[in-house]
Amino acid sequence: MPPIIQGILNTSISEGLVYAFIAIGVFLTLRVLAFPDLTVDGSFVVGGSIVAVMIAGGYNPFLATIVAFVGGLACGAITGLLNTKLRIPALLAGILMMVGLYSVNLLIMGRPNIPLLRSVTMFDSIASWFGMARSTILVIIVFAVIAFIVFMLLNWFLRTEIGLALRASGDNEQMVRSLGVDTDKNILLGVAISNGLVALAGALVAQNQQFSDVNMGIGMIVMGLAAVIIGEALIHPRGVTSMLLAAFVGTFLYRLFITIAFRLGLAPGNLKLITALLVIIAMAIPYIQKKLRHEWMPPAARW
Amino acid sequence: MGENKSLLQLEGITKIFSRGTIDEVKALDNIKLDVNAEDYITIIGSNGAGKTTMLNLIAGVFPPERGGKVIINGNDITGLSEYKHAAYIGRVYQDPNIGTATKMTIEENLAMAVLRGQTRGLRAASNKQRRELFRSTLAPLGLGLEDRLNAMVGTLSSGQRQAVALVMATISKPALLLLDEHIANLDPRTAQIVLELTEMIVRQEKMTTMMVTHNMELALKYGNRLIMMHEGKIVVDLNQDQRTGLTINDLVTAFEQASGRKFIEDKILLRR
């Protein structure tokens, strides 16, 4: 395989594996719980900040990664509480969290960014177990193992009694309550897991790129959405497994698309615009199709 | 089992909506009701009489005004949240979409319903044994649903969906079944089928049932007790003996006497 293609593939695979957690998070909130959650842009950085501060402070990188995950869980739980207990609309609750978390991340890191060049990340630790140097292949293998574990855990959890109730809460909350389930608790749990996964992605990305930056979360929600839309278009997920697979496939293709675009000379600064346009087009297509067929479509929700 | 064992008691139940505004409505006015185990009560009354409000209150959607009491099976459940009431109460609504999760399969819907009132854990939501239970519960309905466990509920007809909702409300054998005009949205033939299914399940499980209907003929034909509501009050309460032999005209007279109003069919929408 020509090295350039190999390079493109390596990048898309490793990024596809780790950013897929964000797509799964968006799937969980938006599609499963019908809870459009914008906390994501903030909780991604929470993962990065926690891991960077701890690793730079000499803590075990595995412990740091777990703490980052828990930090994300906490962010999601707060968003869930704002919505269920204080009755703040989901979208606004997420925006409030995203804005507030910007300052929180500065507080955690104490400055806008922390380099990890000379610190021992998870990848360095694992490489040293096997007496090797850190390499792209190693990173891909580590990501693949973690992605596999997350995939299997969610694939199991969403089929359990609690997982089923969680999924049903997004479909028909009234029914779920009338069957004796505390739907508030379910929404809280779902949004927490979603943001935990996003923070996990943030923690892994920070260790892979060897720095954490307070701005690294900007547009993550839109990227996750783009991946979800691509995955859905290709896989038409019907069940739990295909939904999770769609998140991985969608993220991989999205990363492949932008990696190639970069190689062809796309300026990195234009990435967010391209991603936003991609999502706008994908979301507008159903309406335009209906319009062409002279079908009626209700106005979009404003909340 | 004693014939007169009390299953549900409502005491001094008042419900006021939008209190203190010009829209203030007293939807329930000092209701007292004793429902015996295995009662099958049909409930009629004009629009806005408070029938749905009474069922919502029993189901815990909102609490009564201070002083009211809801007691079920001897437990005072006044003021507990809806999901806690749900342990005792199965419900079917007028709109089949409210009673089912349309983007989930029949199996998943039933797997949700079978655990009513139990703590949900990390066991698999469905398994071979439960699937057998679902099949054997659906088969007697005669709608072929037992072979379509993996069909999304959203792809079923509204009659089939209401049948699923009925099974979901009853599969865990709750103490009380609440039916709120659950056949009103169906075409006459499907309505008849769902009504017969209801009758079959209620009989078989000896389920204590409260059924709201606008159809006076049905209200007389089904059940063993008939309640008529008007302006938030129970104005007529007939037991089996008092009910037998009554005609729709007798009901109209009873309504006029109790409410002090002329029965105007259009206005109050009670169908003959």
Ligand SMILES: Nc1ncnc2c1ncn2[C@@H]1O[C@H](COP(=O)(O)OP(=O)(O)OP(=O)(O)O)[C@@H](O)[C@H]1O
């Ligand atoms: N959530 C609510 N908020 C404000 N008012 C309400 C609410 N629910 C019911 N009401 C009012 O309470 C009164 C009783 O309504 P309810 O729905 O119980 O009547 P109903 O007997 O079920 O009538 P129908 O036969 O039309 O279904 C009505 O005046 C109604 O407007």
Ligand SMILES: [Mg+2]
């Ligand atoms: Mg009603």
